[in-house]
Amino acid sequence: MAISFKDLGISKELESLLKKNGITEPTPIQEKSIPEILKGRDVVAQAQTGTGKTLAFLLPIMDRIDANKDFIQGLIITPTRELAIQITAEAKKLAAGKEINILAAYGGQDVAQQLRKLKRGIHLVVATPGRLLDHMERQNIELGRLKSLVLDEADEMISMGFIKDLEAIIVKTPKARQTMLFSATIPSEVRKLATRFMRDPLQLEIEGKNVTLDEIEQVVIETTDRKKFDTLCQMLDEHRPYLAIIFCRTKIRAIKLNYDLAVKGYNCDELHGDLSQSKRERVMKSFKSAKIQILVATDIAARGIDVEGVTHVINYDVPEDAESYIHRIGRTGRIGNLGTAVTLVTPKDADTLAVIERKIKSDFKLKNIPKPKVKGENRAEKRDGRKSSKKAGKDQGKRADYNPNYRAERRARRSGDNQSSEAPSKHRPRKSKNDSPKKNPKDYRHTVKKR
């Protein structure tokens, strides 16, 4: 008999709310952490991407909030605005039918609007560090009676760029608070450093060696700087992702790549820190609803972002380090779904990639891609709107050495995963997603912008 959320100490109300959303069984990290968090214990929790860390801290926090008391009891700090928005949305779902007030405090947004909400008595704040400090300095936010503090993406929060802000926030909270750290990557130095903020934390680490998930197929394609764009287009035409995130090293490169893809007719848009806040939120919304299928992003989207239907993550530029790689590819293959991560590598990237590879001890499947085909051929076919299977067959033949059996293999992997009694997946695929009518997962083809 499987363990239920109620067995872990979660209220019946929350449990039935989860059930309505198709979530019935806790994941391993939820099973281990929730009972301890409910007791008020400090926790450092490392668990792979997409295994339910957010709910692991949100559920006990929501249950521990006393709606009759009019002060901030929970605080969640995240490294990006997008993540703060996402977690706020999750928390609001869990607050349904209760009088719990939640505030998202992040930059680029009207301060007055956030202030108005504050006047109403906030119980839970989800914030990015800068704006939170701003509110604190203006004496808008008072953390003197805080019960629980979460550092989401803890290693990123504790990294150089954030540590000072973080300390400034933490000194304004009670010593007796509960402190929780969550991330898929917690380097041992960070783990050590973090315990400064904590009292006898329960340390949860990833069991075994796999920091990345088996559900994510990892592929490397060799190319050169000159051929990179054509290689990418060829790869997109072959795989036809339903939703894909393409990561670039810099904002400029993301802008340029998005432009080039749009010119070729791909259904894409860009996400990075140089955009206005309203544009950022607009882009995320379009991507979540599959209005755009390709998101060209900087590492702003590397952590925590949970969009259902992301079949592919593409590293157009090799990530800086293993942590970035792990978080980027973790945008796919979430809650038991399959995903594909493709990394384009040029000769000068070889060393960086070797370091990453060694660090995560994962076997990349190296797949060479032949010379790009004649420009425009494949896209022209798609603009016709024709999808003749004959033509597809012909195309596959031409690319014989570039995994022509991609789809068949994918199917095989999927059914294999489900039937294998040897090592059943720890992560249950979600039941039917009748609450999300937006997409048809069978249709993995690009839609091409009319232009």
Add this chain to the structure above:
DNA sequence: AAAAAAC
């Protein structure tokens, strides 16, 4: 050296 994060 890049990215993120306040006005």
